[in-house]
Each structure stands twice: as C-alpha cells, then as structure tokens.
Amino acid sequence: MTTPLAPDYAEVPLWTDEAPLVEPGREPLPESADAVVVGGGYCGLAAATELARRGHDAVVVDREALGWGASSRNGGMVIPELKVGPARLERRYGALGRRLFDSVNEAFDLVEQLVGEGIDCGYERTGQLYLAHHPRLVDHLRHEADEMRAAGQPAHFVPASELWSEIGSDQYFGGLVLERTGGLQPARFHQGLVARAAAAGVGLHPHTEARAIERSGSRVRVTTDRGDIDAGAVVVATNAYADRLVPALQRRVLPVGSYIIATERLDPDVAAAVNPHRRMFVDTKNFLFYWRLTADGRMVFGGRRSLAPVSIAEARDFLHASMMRIHPQLRDVAITHAWGGNVAITFDRMPQAGVLDGVHYATGCNGSGVALNTWLGARVGAWVAGDDAPPFTELRAPRIPLWSLRRAYLPVVGQWYRWRDRRP
Template identity: 45%
Template sequence: MSLSSPPGPPGKRVAPLADGYRETPLWWDDTTFPTVEESPLPGTADVVVVGAGFTGLAAAARLASHGKHVIVVDAGALGEGASGRNAGMVHAGVRRDLAFLERKYGDAGRALHHASVEAYAFVAKTAATAAPDAMYAQTGWLHLAHRRSRMKGLRREEAERRQRLGESTVMLEQAALESEAPCRGFYGGMLTDNGASIHPARYLAGLARLSITNGAAVHPHTRVRSIESLGTGSRVHTSHGDITAGDVLVATNGYTDAAAPWARRRIIPIGSYIIATEPLGDARAAGVSPQHRMMSDTRNFLHYWRLSPDGRLLFGGRTSFAPVSVQTARDRLYSAMIGIYPQLAGVRVSHAWTGNVGFTFDQLPHLTRSDGVTYAMGYCGSGIALGSWMGTLAGEWIARGARPAFSDLRFPRLPFYRGHPWFLPLVGVYYSWLDRL
C-alpha cells in the first residue's frame, strides 16, 4: 500500500449493509447485564447516585464498600448511556498537557493530571477483578498526523510523554507506518504504550455486578425529575417516587437534562458515531491493524478506530457538529474509512450507532460540589478511565471526606447557555477550516 499519497476528500459512498444490520452498539450483542428485580424505591438513603454509567456505578461500588446505603437511579436501561456505546479505547491523560495544567492551575492542575494517570491504571486493575470477560488488553495507541503540519505538535507531545511522564513512546515517520497502520493519508504518528482496548459494555456490566455485590441498589428506568436542596441533604424527585438522601452524586455527563440545571449549563453534549464492519477474517484484519493498536487522527473532526475482539473494524468519528441521522453519519464514516483503507471497499457494515460525549468549556473533566450536590462529568471523550476514577474519587469524597485537590477548579459556563449548544455549527465551520491547515 502506498503511503505517499494522502487521499483527497473521500468520495460520497453509501455503505453496503450486512444481513441483520442494526443501529445498536455492537457491544450489546454479547453482553449480559445483571438482572435487577423491580422493587419500590426506598424513601431514604445515605446517597443517591443519578446515572448508571462508569461514573455512577464506580461511585456506587466504592460508597457501598464503605457501608453507605446507596441507591443508583438511571432513566434508561443499563448500558444505554455512553458507557455502553463507546469505542472501548482506554487512554490516560486529559486534553490539556501537564505543562499547561501546572502553568494555569498550579497544584490543582498537577493533581488533575495525576488523577488521569491513576485512572488508566484503575481500569486495568478493575477490569481484571470485576470484568475479566471484558478482554482488557494493553495494545498501545497510535495517533496519526493527517497534515504534515501536525507532525511538529506530535513530536513535542511525544517528547513530553517520554521525558516527563515516563511513557514508552516513539515517533513514527511516514515510511515506518506500514507495519503499524497500512492505510492512506497520514504523514507519520506518535505511538505510545499508553492505550488499551476493552469491551466497554462488559466492563460496565462488571461494575454493575461489583456495586450490587457491595450492597448498592440499582434502579434502571427511573428518571430523576428534580433535586431539591433541604439545607442538610436533598430530596430527589423521581418518576417512581421521592428519596431523601444525605448526599447526591450527579453522574449524567453527556445525557445531563433539566433535572440538573447547574450541570446542564456547563456540559456540551456532542454526538459521536461509530460503524462496525462485518468480521474481516484474520488476513484482512492483519492488513488493517497488524498490531491491534487503538488509532486516531489529528483532525478536530477526529476519526478513531480499532479492531473488535471478533475481527471487525470499528470506525468512529464526530462527522458533524450539527445533529445528523445515524444513516447519514454511517455513510460519511464509511466514505472516510474507505478513504483511509481503500482495500476495504465493498466490506459491509453490520452495526451503526451514536451516543453523546460530554464536553466542557475548558476541555477538562470536573469533580466538584455545588449547593451540597456532588458532580462528576465532562470527560471530553475519555470517560472509560476518567469516569471510572472520578466516580471512585467521588465515592471517597462523599464517604470519607477525602476531597480531591482539583475539586475547586472553576467549572466554567457560557452566559445564556442552558444546554442547547446553538454555537456548535459555528464551531464546526471553524474546526473544519483548522483541519485543512
């Protein structure tokens, strides 16, 4: 495969669909979530956790292990939030590097960075004990430059990761990509051991089992309508009755709704989309990703991809900052995938789906408290590790008063923003201009 000629904009293609094609996450096909008996909500609890994704369930597991009476409520079924919909690419770090965090936030910034490193290790440990069927594998991560101009930034990042953070990291020039990513359109990349693959829904099911075993009660299909402050504690009004609780943790990330208006003004939900191909077979899979790396590119409209455990290519991206249908996004992703891997032309798509990523105005995650309610969210697309660990830290804070050093970082908002991101199409125009530079 020639590496020297980046493709022009991929032509528009309509994705060929496999028999049994469906618009639900691939992961749901082979995950069994614990069955939870329908039972009436108790009137009181030590802690109510709103949201049963990685954040909420990791928090519940930790809180219950400290003997707290914990109720987890979720508006949907287990796995319906982003935690059951993501690409299963685990990485450490936040979107700002350590130098930036130190300069801007001092000790709190350093603490946030360290938390993000601990978060990565936490997933490996937790998956091994609570979800061995989630097939966690330390595969490494390859970040590819879609423009020659992006190599400079990648080189800087590579040096920082290697020298300051002790990661095993190397820069690959274009000619060296063949053995790693036999695909078109990239000028080189940064390869780091700091990347892993996981089956996210099975990992989530493992966290659910762990929290239930530790003593938490999980109530799916229970929507919180509002949270009323009582001065000491809160009353949580849900679709199935009210619960009075000493503490409330809001862990709703990209699905935050009017029940949590304080968070809604600070979280920007952005749709991300994924397609999965039919199984490629060993030879073709090896021709796509010989080392089974997690891969992404340097676009703002980024693409990310990996092989699934059964040898499909999972290919995801943002496709647009304006909401689009799954069918439109699927065809755009297919075109982009064929632009990168022309050898896959004609391979059929078996699954296409979408989910909400929770972004923040400072591109940082936040674990903080306002009006007696604790909030953990804003992982900007890296919530497998960050969500699991922020949830755990939230549990420690609520149960034992262990306040994280970064919890008083300001959680910024935009004036007049109330949860409907009217500005995203404009941001999209700006980002696609940047992507061409």
C-alpha cells in the same frame, strides 16, 4: 460508493447486541438512603460502589436502563488522557497540573485493576497510535513524544517512512505511539461494574427518573417518578445526558454526538495488514476519527462531521466513506452495526467535579471517559464518604457561554473546525 450493509445490519450498538444491558429486578424504591446516585453508567456505579464499600447505604437511579448512555455506546478505548499535555498542565496550573496528569494515569491503572479482579470485558493493552493528518502536525507529535517521556510515560514518535509498520494506510504523515492504552468491550465492562455494585449492596433502580432535588437542612429529598427518597447526599453522574435536574450542571457541558460503525469480522490477514499491532488509532483533526479492531476481529470506526445532530444513516455513510479513504482494502467488507450517542464537552476541555446547589457531581471527560469517568466516580464516592476531594474540584469549571443559544452558534463553530482541519 454505496455503503455495503450486512443482511443482519442493525442501528444499535455492537456492544449491547453482544452483551445486553443488565436489567435488575424491579425492587421497591427505598424511602431513605445515605446517598442517592443519579446515573447508572461507569461514573455513577463506581461512586455508589465506593460508598457502599465504606458502609454507606447507596442507591442508584437512572431514567433509562443502566448503562444506556455513553457507557454502552463508546468506542471502548481506555486512554489515559486530558486534552492538554503534562508540560502545559504544569505551566497552566502549577503543582495542581501534575496531580491532574497523575489522575488520568491512576484512572488507567484502576481499569486494569478491575480487569485483574475479574471483570471479563475482552481487555487488551495495545497502545495507541496518534496520527498526524497534515504535515504541520508532525513536529507537534514529535514534541509530544518527548514531553510524555519526560513525564515518565512510554512513548515514541514514528516518522512517515516507518508508519507502514504501524498502520495499513498512506494517509498520514507521522505518528505518536503511547503504550499505556488499551481496548475493551464497553457493555461487558459495564456489566462487570453492575455486578460489582450489586455485590457491594448498592440498590439498583433503572427506569426511575429523578425529577427534583430539594435540600432541607442536612438532608436531601430526591423526587422520582416512582416516589421520594430521603437521602444524606446526592451524586449526579449523568455526564452528556444532564437535564434540568441540576440546571447549573446542565449549563457546564455541551452534549455532542459521536457516531460509530462496525464491520463484519475481517479476514485475519486483512486485519493484520490494516492494524498489525492492534493499536487504538486516533487522528489529529478537530473532527477526529477513532478506530480499532475488536477482540473478534471487526473494525470499529467512529467520529463526526459536524456539531449538529444527524441521522444514524447519514453518519454511517459518512463514516464508511471516510474509512474507505484511509483503508481502501476494506471496500468489500459489510457494515453490521451503526449507532450514535452523546459525549460531554466542557468549555475548557477539562473534566469537572464539585458541588453545585448542594449536590456532588462529576462530568465532562470530553470523549475520553472509559477510564476517567470510572475513576472520577470512585473518587467522588470516596469524597462523599469523607476522603479528600479529587483534584478536578480545584479547577474553575467554567459554564458554556450563551448556553441557551448553542443550537444557533454550534453550526458556525463546526464550520470553523472543518476549516481548521482542511487548511494548508
């Protein structure tokens, strides 16, 4: 089936088409600052704002427009999750595991707090429906529902016989509803963080590339393409777009592409039939799909089919065909937008924060960064200002094995994931 495209189809994020990235005036670069934050996404802005609110002179630099990366390219799902459940976290890390689990719930609360303070981003708490793509995953979801309730989280298992009440599809074998999940417009949320940072007095400098960091005693010199800044501290918040600025950090994450399509606005009856409770949908595949309704009734559908980069057109056609298998009732609905971006994957699928080569950093939310990156940024900013370090700094933070050979072995890893998704 040929993908139906709207007359105004564009290969840009829906979110920035609706809410263009903020472009602050090009102010002179300061010669000195208490702290320089590299990266103007959720994490970097939250770190700089926390520093500024504690009386520190904070500056943000970004080689692109503020929010150009994952902050304006994600699916807009506010999901308080790690890739490991609460019981396994405690078995693996002991008391630290509980603190890690508490952290992601604090991250969710922070987003709702920011919305309550006035960030207008179309946020809606809807709950998430986690869908078993194969019968062998049903018991896993049933167990996870019990585990989440034991950890104090509202959750319930939905058997296949009752899934019709949650999703207009016959492709799944059971589901897990997690109530503490929501959706927002990512670019508008980022706009709110930019406004919050500016109000706190943060210096914002997009289109300013940090090229080198050199420590001398208690000070750090940040060399950019617009001049040098003498700083007391540096926070690197580049996540999946880490470069050679801090080589040791670059080798801790794999940037992996994720792609999204958006439909035209659905007929309200069709939208209600497909997603009656407006849940955030995610399935159990390794190469998972994630999809949701926007505030104005579009379907946004994301995922990937490999670990190798593909063109937007290739990703679009794959995602549309996949969406048709799940929701054939959308076959006549046109696609208005298609786009992609990178997410930061860590070796142990856990977020990382710490100090490398004298530089503070946070990275690796593994595709669940709307809430967690915002929270991590705020906590790292507070840490630089003198507070306790966030609990993720206590993790081992392994490097990616054979990082320099990743382009050779990732296709093989991708084939293994696809086999696991298809196996009986």
